[in-house]
Amino acid sequence: MSVFTHLVAELGRLMEPVLAESATAAAIVLFTVLVRLALHPLSRAAFRGATPVAGCLPTLLQLPVFFVMYRAFSSPEVAGAANELLGHRLFAAPLGSRWADALGEGGPFGPQGLVFLGLFAAVGVVAAWSAVRGRRAAAAAPAVPVGPVTPVLPVAGSRGGKAVSGQGERGPRGAKGGAKGWAKGGSRGAKEGGGVGRAGVPAALSAEQQAAMRKLGGVLPLLSFGTLITAAVVPLAAGLYLLTTTAWSVAERAWLQRRKDRAVQPAGQ
Structure with missing residues (x-):
């Protein structure tokens, strides 16, 4: 934690001539941006769905950073010395203070309370933006067919990509192989007689399952507003x-989705 404290303190000193007392707060924002830049390759892999674990790694790797941030602005001492970060402020609010402290120092509209209200407003705007994008993504998702899927019958007489007539020696073999490929679900029958088997079609969702997924898609974006609760109980720096x-x-x-849409659009034209 002392390494983190030293890094944030040095970044704050670099920006102190311009930002005065709020320099450490700006250093925290800059430090967060540096962490996210380091995790950007993992975020891109998670967006592409490269691996199931990739979607969890960016969040999991931030937990130790958040814990260190929380401890750095909650502990009065760091490595046996006084914690110098606790004396820094964002405007009128100390970076180690909480919403409850601001209420006791002038109420919600006091000097410290206004700083927290500004933080909550910014968090609410970001959460609303995330919720809107989540709902749009859920609405734009392709619909899944309901009910049983009609199997695709094989093309009898197809062999090696060439049409085979129903007469002669190859015709019955092609039809027989195609039927066999349809019955067994795929590649083996298609190889023997050229039939196109489609047993690998995914099972369709029922109407109840699709309704449950739509409800879940409407609730999940609202979870982003939980950040408001967290911001109210942790130090201002966190x-x-x-x-x-x-x-x-x-x-x-949003940027990755825009790049993906631009890459797909020419192919669809």
């Missing part, structure tokens, strides 16, 4: 980290 990393996540996903 709330700044949450705001920055959440805004980065939403903007990063």
Whole structure:
């Protein structure tokens, strides 16, 4: 934790001539951006769906950083020395203060309370943006067919990509192989007689399952508003980290989705 404290303190000193007392708060935002830049390759892999684990790694790797941030602005001492970060502020609010402390120092509209209200407003805007994008993504998802899927019958007489007439020696063999491929579901029958088997068609979802998925898709985007609760109980510095990393996540996903749509659009034209 002392390494983190030293890094944030040095970044704050570099920006102190311009930002004065709020330099450490800006250093926290810059530190968060550096962390997210380091995790950007994993976020891209998660967006592409490269591996199931890739989607969890960016979040899991941020947990130790958030814990260190929380401890750094909650502990009065670091490595046996006084914690110098606790004396820094964002405008009128100390970076180690919480919403409850601000309420006791002038109420919600006092100098410290206004800083927290500004933080909550920014977190709410980011959460609303995330919820809107989540709902749009759920609405744009392709519909899954309901009910049983009609199997695709094989093309009798197809062999090696060439049509075979129904007469002569090869015709019956092609029809027989095609029927066999349809019955067994695929490649073996297609190889023997050229039939096109489609047993690998995924099972369709029932109407109840699709309704449950739609409800879940409508609720999940609202979970982003849970960041508001977290920001109200953690130190102000940790709330700044949450705001920055959440805004980065939403903007990063929007950028990746835009790049994907641009790459797919020429192919569809």
